[in-house]
Amino acid sequence: xxxxxxxxxxxxxxxxxxxxxxxxxxxxxxxxxxxxxxxxxxxxxxxxxxxxxxxxxxxxxxxxxxxxxxxxxxxxxxxxxxxxxxxxxxxxxxxxxxxxxxxxxxxxxxxxxxxxxxxxxxxxxxxxxxxxxxxxxxxxxxxxxxxxxxxxxxxxxxxxxxxxxxxxxxxxxxxxxxxxxxxxxxxxxxxxxxxxxxxxxxxxxxxxxxxxxxxxxxxxxxxxxxxxxxxxxxxxxxxxxxxxxxxxxxxxxxxxxxxxxxxxxxxxxxxxxxxxxxxxxxxxxxxxxxxxxxxxxxxxxxxxxxxxxxxxxxxxxxxxxxxxxxxxxxxxxxxxxxxxxxxxxxxxxxxxxxxxxxxxxxxxxxxxxxxxxxxxxxxxxxxxxxxxxxxxxxxxxxxxxxxxxxxxxxxxxxxxxxxxxxxxxxxxxxxxxxxxxxxxxxxxxxxxx
Numbered sequence: 001x002x003x004x005x006x007x008x009x010x011x012x013x014x015x016x017x018x019x020x021x022x023x024x025x026x027x028x029x030x031x032x033x034x035x036x037x038x039x040x041x042x043x044x045x046x047x048x049x050x051x052x053x054x055x056x057x058x059x060x061x062x063x064x065x066x067x068x069x070x071x072x073x074x075x076x077x078x079x080x081x082x083x084x085x086x087x088x089x090x091x092x093x094x095x096x097x098x099x100x101x102x103x104x105x106x107x108x109x110x111x112x113x114x115x116x117x118x119x120x121x122x123x124x125x126x127x128x129x130x131x132x133x134x135x136x137x138x139x140x141x142x143x144x145x146x147x148x149x150x151x152x153x154x155x156x157x158x159x160x161x162x163x164x165x166x167x168x169x170x171x172x173x174x175x176x177x178x179x180x181x182x183x184x185x186x187x188x189x190x191x192x193x194x195x196x197x198x199x200x201x202x203x204x205x206x207x208x209x210x211x212x213x214x215x216x217x218x219x220x221x222x223x224x225x226x227x228x229x230x231x232x233x234x235x236x237x238x239x240x241x242x243x244x245x246x247x248x249x250x251x252x253x254x255x256x257x258x259x260x261x262x263x264x265x266x267x268x269x270x271x272x273x274x275x276x277x278x279x280x281x282x283x284x285x286x287x288x289x290x291x292x293x294x295x296x297x298x299x300x301x302x303x304x305x306x307x308x309x310x311x312x313x314x315x316x317x318x319x320x321x322x323x324x325x326x327x328x329x330x331x332x333x334x335x336x337x338x339x340x341x342x343x344x345x346x347x348x349x350x351x352x353x354x355x356x357x358x359x360x361x362x363x364x365x366x367x368x369x370x371x372x373x374x375x376x377x378x379x380x381x382x383x384x385x386x387x388x389x390x391x392x393x394x395x396x397x398x399x400x401x402x403x404x405x406x407x408x409x410x411x412x413x414x415x416x417x418x419x420x421x422x423x424x425x426x427x428x429x430x431x432x433x434x435x436x437x438x439x440x441x442x443x444x445x446x447x448x449x
Contacts, residue, residue, distance in 0.1 A: 043382055046072035046105045046135075048126060049118035050084040052238065053140060056371075057115060060378035062091035068382065070096040072105045077236065078216030100218055102126060106133035113163075113385060116140060119240050120254075121247045124149035125225045125447045131160040132449070138381050140167040141257040142249050143399055147407050147426070148438035149447060150400040156449045157396050165381040165392050166399035168261045170340060172377035175356050176262065179336055179343040183266050187345060188331025191267050195308045195328045196259030198251070201316035205242050207288040208232035225445040234288070242289045245414075245439070250291040251313045252406045255325070261394075261402035262327045262338065263307045270401050271426045272299040272307070275408040276418030283314040297409040302423060309409065340373065401426075411436045 045068055047057055061070050073084045073096050081098040088096065099105055105114070106129050113136040116126045124144045127137045143166045144150045157164045170176050183191055211233035213219045219231050226246040240247040241254055248254070264270075279295035297309040310319070320326065326339035334353070335346045345354040383389030404426055411433045412418050419430035428434050441447075 041386070042067045042069055043112045043385060044069050044071045044110055045113045045115065046070075046074060046108075046111050047084070047115045047117065048072075048074045048102050048105065048130075049116065049122070049140075050075040050077075050080040051117065053117040054084055054087070056374040057117075057378070058087065058091055060375045060382075062088070063375075066379060066382055069094075071108070071111050072097050072099050074099040074102055074105050076100060076218040076221045077214075101221060102129070106130050106135065109134065111135055113138065113381070117167075119222075119247050120249050121145050121226045122224050124153045125445065127153055127164065128156045128447050128449060131156050131162045131164070134160075136163040136381070136385050138165050138167060138378060139396070141403070142253040142406055143396060143403050144407070145249060145253075146437065146439050147404060147428075150403055150407070150426075152447045152449060154397050154400055159449055163381065163385045163392065164396040165377070165384075166394045166396055166403075167374070167377065168258055168394050168399060168402065169373040169377040170258055170262055171265070171393040172380055173340065173373045174376075175343055176338055178356070179338055179345065180262075180266055182345070183329060183331070183336060184268065187334065188329065188336055189333030189348075191329050191331040192304065193306045193308070193330040194263035194267055195310060195320075195330075196256065196263045197310040197320060197327075198255045198259060198325045199310075199312045199316055199319065200314065200324060202293070202314045204284045205239055205288040206234045207286075208235065208243055223442065225441050225447070227440050227442050239288070242291060244290050248291075249406060250410055250413075251293065251311050252295060252297075252309070252409050256309055256311055256409075257403060257406055259325060259327045260307065260309060260405045261399070263329070264402050264405070266327070266329045266336070266338075267301070267305050267307065269301040269305055269307075271404060271423045272301050272408065272421055273423050274300045274418060274420050275405075275412050277409050277412040279409075279413045292413055295409065295413065297405075297412070299405055299408070307405070309405075340371075 045061065050073055060066060061068050070088065070092060073081055075081050085098055105111060114130040116123055116130065116137060116139040118126055120142055123139050123142065127139045130137050144153055209232055210230055213231045214236065217236055222236055235243055242248065275297060277295060277297045279292035281289060281292055282294040293313040294315070295309065295311045299307045320328065322337055322339060326337060329336045333348050337344045342357040344352060347353050377393060380389060380393045384392050408421065411428065414436060415432045419428055419433050421428055
């Protein structure tokens with residue numbers, strides 16, 4: 001990335017017409033957050049969304065040394081609230097409040113920080129509402145549902161002066177930080193290409209059928225910012241990922257965010273200049289899965305750098321011989337493979353130079369996940385809120401640039417062609433693509449700051 005680009009990113013402010021979505025990759029300084037929580041003070045938190053990601057928060061929230069109090073467990077499904085309360089009861093000696101309506105949590109001035117672990121369509125609207133209520137935010141990936149929300153969440157962070165971290169937890173991985181630093185210091189010469197991949201063997205998905213709203217589910221609040229429709233069975237519990245674009249961001253939003261972020265980090269690139277995609281539904285042709293389940297995407301950047309995405313949701317063949325997910329970085333003098341458990345450094349001839357197997361227990365393709373990377377990532381968020389740490393590992397201003405790659409590939413799939421991109425502003429040079437910059441919102445639920 002050239003010096004003019006870096007200087008521009010330092011100067012842009014979200015919300016100005018035509019400016020870059022992400023702002024500076026460094027984000028705001030820790031000092032500028034105007035902390036009101038001292039280093040020894042307790043942080044009161046709420047968890048919004050108590051589905052499969054819940055297990056990732058048990059350790060960081062319950063560790064005594066983190067000095068955190070869980071004030072609310074909030075979910076639109078009664079059984080989820082009760083399950084979460086029972087699981088936390090094994091780990092903490094007090095009872096958090098159980099709440100259905102996120103708006104009541106955001107209005108409680110006793111809450112300092114919020115974990116947003118809802119379905120995708122709630123991530124940015126929920127994060128903005130939380131900031132408007134005076135809360136710091138840890139928002140799971142994808143941090144946004146579309147490019148408009150990318151702009152909005154960064155603008156809200158700046159307006160409300162809050163600490164906002166995205167849950168791309170590999171940014172807090174010791175071994176990943178180590179090898180990325182080595183790449184930046186010339187370990188493989190000039191890095192020029194990265195291949196990010198995710199493979200899984202997901203099965204058949206039920207075809208949607210009209211059904212009564214399940215007992216205990218607040219279907220209206222589940223939909224929140226999304227246009228209203230009648231309930232269909234199997235929707236609320238994970239399969240919303242595959243049932244159209246009202247709630248989910250397909251597998252690329254669900255999983256590519258992680259590896260694309262590592263690839264961009266390694267290559268030190270920001271917005272691409274072009275995206276091209278080949279994608280389609282390749283398995284269980286008559287089931288309820290409404291999006292692609294297989295995608296190959298190519299992102300081209302300045303200085304002849306390229307990132308490839310290989311995503312296969314339902315064909316578990318181990319193409320790269322390294323398991324279900326990871327990132328390969330090619331350089332003029334060598335190659336690196338890195339995933340959540342290790343990195344391997346090769347010379348130009350393919351000989352292993354260094355093999356660093358991490359002690360990480362972070363989950364890979366298992367639903368929900370969690371582990372020591374997530375714990376460290378959450379603790380980094382706590383540390384910046386308190387002023388004990390200077391920098392977020394996944395500041396939302398930088399995280400949204402990685403998130404943009406997800407949106408670009410989904411848009412290319414939806415319009416059926418690739419397109420060029422303004423590498424400074426992130427805008428798409430395609431009229432049909434720009435029609436998908438935002439989305440339809442339920443009236444009154446549009447993200448506003």
